Amino acid sequence: MLDNLNWWEIGALLLLALLIFGDRLPAVIGDGLRMLRNLRSMARNATSDLSKELGTDIQLEDLHPKAFIRKHLLSEEDEQAIRKPLQGVYDNLRADVTGVHNELKDVANAADLRSNGRTSTATSGTSAPAQRASYDDAT
Secondary structure, X not given: OOOOOOHHHHHHHHXXXXXXXXXXXXXXHHHHHHHHHHHHHHHHHHHHHHHHHHOOOOOHHXXXXXXXXXXXXXXXXXXXXXXXXXXXXXXXXXXXXXXXXXXXXXXXXXHHHHHHOOOOOEEOXXXXXXXXXXXXHHO
16 A cells, blocks of 8 residues: 655654654554554444345455355356356457458568668669559558
8 A cells, every 4th residue: 555655754754743643643643553453343244244145155356246246146057057158258359350450460561671771673784663552552
């Protein structure tokens, strides 16, 4: 939590807290710690009540809707049945994107070679102007 503060900044914050709260600083720290303990116990009670109601073991991390559905409502067979059609679509899309990426790389390399003058277009001793590559030539 305080990873980005150095010792000087922490000391300055403590000095500022002492100036603001004065003699009440120990009471304020105690009240803050008590509030933190109460919040933790409330969260623990809420998760235990929820796990009793649902009849499963629930942790605080499981309260995220996606994690909750994946862990407690779907069986592994249901999850695989949902993933299977989407996995095929994902694989097809990934293959298409990879193909387009490779084609764009080829076009970029070809354009780079032409702009550097590495290709020889000389015919019968005279050089003709290089033709521009169009999108239709690359596809």
